[in-house]
Amino acid sequence: MRELITSTKAILFKDIKTELRSREFLGNTFMFALLVIVIFNFAFKLTPENSPELASGILWIAFLFSGTLGISRSFQVEKENECIQGLTLTPVDRTAIYWAKFLGNLLFLIVIQVLIIPIFIVLYNLNVMEHFGLMTIILFLGDFGFMALGTLIAAISVNLKAKELLLPVLLLPLLVPLIIFAAGATSALIDSGNMDDYYSRLKLIIAFDVVFFTVSSLLFEYIVDEP
Amino acid sequence: MQKDGILCKKVTRKYGDLTALRAVDLEIKSGDFFVLYGPNGAGKTTLMKILCGLLRPTTGNATVMGEELHESEIRQKVGVISHNSFLYNQLTAHENLSFYAELYGVKSPGAVADMLLKSVELYERRGDFAGTFSRGMTQRLSIARALVADPDFIFLDEPFSGLDVHSATIFRDLLRSLHQQKKTVMMITHDMAIGLSVASHIGILKRGKLVFNEKSSGMTIDKLKKVYIEKVEQ
Numbered sequence: 001m002r003e004l005i006t007s008t009k010a011i012l013f014k015d016i017k018t019e020l021r022s023r024e025f026l027g028n029t030f031m032f033a034l035l036v037i038v039i040f041n042f043a044f045k046l047t048p049e050n051s052p053e054l055a056s057g058i059l060w061i062a063f064l065f066s067g068t069l070g071i072s073r074s075f076q077v078e079k080e081n082e083c084i085q086g087l088t089l090t091p092v093d094r095t096a097i098y099w100a101k102f103l104g105n106l107l108f109l110i111v112i113q114v115l116i117i118p119i120f121i122v123l124y125n126l127n128v129m130e131h132f133g134l135m136t137i138i139l140f141l142g143d144f145g146f147m148a149l150g151t152l153i154a155a156i157s158v159n160l161k162a163k164e165l166l167l168p169v170l171l172l173p174l175l176v177p178l179i180i181f182a183a184g185a186t187s188a189l190i191d192s193g194n195m196d197d198y199y200s201r202l203k204l205i206i207a208f209d210v211v212f213f214t215v216s217s218l219l220f221e222y223i224v225d226e227p
Numbered sequence: 228m229q230k231d232g233i234l235c236k237k238v239t240r241k242y243g244d245l246t247a248l249r250a251v252d253l254e255i256k257s258g259d260f261f262v263l264y265g266p267n268g269a270g271k272t273t274l275m276k277i278l279c280g281l282l283r284p285t286t287g288n289a290t291v292m293g294e295e296l297h298e299s300e301i302r303q304k305v306g307v308i309s310h311n312s313f314l315y316n317q318l319t320a321h322e323n324l325s326f327y328a329e330l331y332g333v334k335s336p337g338a339v340a341d342m343l344l345k346s347v348e349l350y351e352r353r354g355d356f357a358g359t360f361s362r363g364m365t366q367r368l369s370i371a372r373a374l375v376a377d378p379d380f381i382f383l384d385e386p387f388s389g390l391d392v393h394s395a396t397i398f399r400d401l402l403r404s405l406h407q408q409k410k411t412v413m414m415i416t417h418d419m420a421i422g423l424s425v426a427s428h429i430g431i432l433k434r435g436k437l438v439f440n441e442k443s444s445g446m447t448i449d450k451l452k453k454v455y456i457e458k459v460e461q
Binding site: 007083090 | 316
């Protein structure tokens, strides 16, 4: 277990270092998320009444599409010079590669959210401070499930010919339940304030996270190793 | 079963309908320097990928020290230089080596990286990004990467391709020193002279079959060329 954590840390720090130098995930994802929330802001006639209702859906659409764009990059880096083969030649457990990629993607998405959400609150005139803690929980758990599944699908699609096209085609249908639960829970916080709604969806999100993180951790070695 | 070297037993590998390797039997004893020749598409890289654990044979089995390369403990003892460098363009030469050293569980990754950079004469460029290196420098850095864990088994796939005279000389000296250290080496090359100058054993692969496997002692370059043409054209 100690070796697994050490290897995960080494790969994660390497990913953070390369990302800070290239800014491919952060730069592209931020711009895309910003564009989505700005365009929706102009596209819908927002009023104080309908704004909270629409906001949760728009917020999760922005993170879903921009996050999908970002995770496709996480394995592209490993395809340059076939570094992924270099990783699999080392005695590192394949799970460490998955965990590091998952944590890196999760961290980068959280950074994007920290930058986007204040802009979103101002644009959509929302009051989320009342439930700030609960909002943070739902965002984190939504991101967790998204990246648990997204990292696995990105690893599958990176070896395919039309990878840019296939990643969203494979990933988005699988994420539909998570996005429905997350948008519903977010809406419960900023719109109705119905805590029963919030907690029932939170439980479903936790179940999604546990299932897909466990399954992805177990399946990853079969995806990364050539048959 | 041999426990200290590399052993292939009836290794066959298919890619769909294409058979890349046909029941290859090969034994490389510990400390041997095995050089494999063969025309393009003969299956040399496939054989090497199977031996170093990047591919699985369709049938038969390949072992290093009696174990399959998918076992992580054995991977610790294997270094690979391939067509691809496995280097990260956005990391410096030193960071690349330190990173791999850390993954191999080397105790002082930074010190080992420095030592290897000196041995491939890249120490002056330790702070430069690998993406800015020329082909020859990348290949030298790739050699250093393969040696970070001081492996007992080294697999080299056309390591001299693209190297300038200076880099090739550094690399040949390094190969000789590895052989003197009794490392087990398998090298694929098209350069007969270079291969013969370092080999203890020579093999020729043709259409997925090992058609020649002999000791290199007493072999001259002319004789080797004759044997190669004979075996390949047969």
